[in-house]
Amino acid sequence: MDKIVEGKLDKPAKRKPRSETRGERVPPQGEGGFDVNWYPVCLSNDVRAGEVKGMDFLDGRVVVFRGENGVVTVMSAYCRHFGADLGVGGKVMGNELQCPYHHWRYGQDGACKHIPIGGAIPKNARQFVFPTIEKWGLIFAFNGLEPTYQLPEFPIPADKLMYRTFGTLKFKLDIGLQITNSVDFQHLIILHGLDIEKYPNVEFHENGMRQTGGMAWRDNMRGGGAKSVIEAQIVGSNFLVFGGDLAGINAYAVVVGTPITKEGCTYGYTIMAMPRFPESAGGAAATNTALGALERWSHALMVEDDQPIMDNISFRMDNVLHHDRYVAQMFRFLQNYPRAHPSAEYIRK
Ligand code: FES
Ligand SMILES: [Fe+2]
Known part of the structure; x- marks a missing residue:
């Protein structure tokens, strides 16, 4: 039997429909790409002249190497021959990075420069090279083909x-x-x-x-x-x-x-x-x-x-x-x- 409260029938209250979600979210990174930003990849001290280091970056793998000329390059890790990881056993030779597998060599622009077994270098034998900057002891790579903004500055004169x-x-x-x-x-x-x-x-x-x-x-x-x-x-x-x-x-x-x-x-x-x-x-x-x-x-x-x-x-x-x-x-x-x-x-x- 229905309960009578203060002279009224206590009908079940009409429920408001529940909201579909608990609020708006920001899609996780990786969904529709990654934010177009300068990203620190590692510390400058981690990669000295003649050294290479493999790093996780975005949803993949990159190598950071520094040529004998001091210039640092951040590029895709997987060799455009058979896909060996250049960060595992790769060697810096002058200003080029040599793949550990068949010793193809890539320049700081990402292009293959040398194939020891001989023959023509395929035109697609090229690693992806990120725009790169070093600042404050960090190596930054830009996720995008061209940087869309500059790194911030501290309002302190450089000599101080x-x-x-x-x-x-x-x-x-x-x-x-x-x-x-x-x-x-x-x-x-x-x-x-x-x-x-x-x-x-x-x-x-x-x-x-x-x-x-x-x-x-x-x-x-x-x-x-x-x-x-x-x-x-x-x-x-x-x-x-x-x-x-x-x-x-x-x-x-x-x-x-x-x-x-x-x-x-x-x-x-x-x-x-x-x-x-x-x-x-x-x-x-x-x-x-x-x-x-x-x-x-x-x-x-x-x-x-x-x-x-x-x-x-x-x-x-x-x-x-x-x-x-x-x-x-x-x-x-x-x-x-x-x-x-x-x-x-x-x-x-
Ligand atoms: S996989 Fe790199 S040279 Fe063959
Ligand atoms: Fe906080």
Whole structure:
């Protein structure tokens, strides 16, 4: 029998249809290509003149080799003869890389230059070569035929700039989603314990995001209430650059990552930079110590606070508050960011 409550028949409530999803997502890297970005492949020190190193990159395998002329090349790993991996037993001969199997040799432009058994060199005997740049002790390769933007710069004169680069951190989440952190003011307050005194203006544009006007905070959790005033920007979809006055020190940082779909992870690198202290304040040695302290601070935020969450998150815009509006904008930015994979046929196993 139907139950009577306050004189009314207690009919089963009409259920609202459930929403189809728990919110919008950004497609995983590799779906429709990879974001068109400069990606760090390895540290410069990992590949000295005359050396070659095989690396996972995007959803395949590349080699990084440095000729005797000091020029570094990032190219597809599988030989255009029978597909041997040039990163396993390949040898740098002058400025060319020799395949371990039948000793075909490839130049820094990717073209086969020499076949020891003789005969004409097939015109398709050419490796895929990525646009490559070295900066801050890292070797970057561009996922695309032509670079579409330049690497960011620190606002420090070159003759004063000191930096420390560290990696390789392994994350499970795409770097673009991780650096939504920079506009997730809710998490800066709640997770990192920052007391934000002033919010910046946030603007997304075709090639990233820029904060202006300065964000001021006090670090009550780790910094004993020290005040910082910084500006942040996102360049491409994988560089977070921030800095300014960090607890009384003029310093900057870059966080940058590379998708390695094969292992379902992202390799992350951080670069800390500041102008060298004058000799009266300890010079290079004191600057290095300060950079080390910054490195530990950023490690605490990124690895101790963020990583356990980011490695396990099922990231989506589900219930979005007014406070989250810039994260939602960043989601749209990432959803619309151009993707490509011109090297796919060359680097996949
Ligand atoms: S597989 Fe590389 S030379 Fe034959
Ligand atoms: Fe964070």
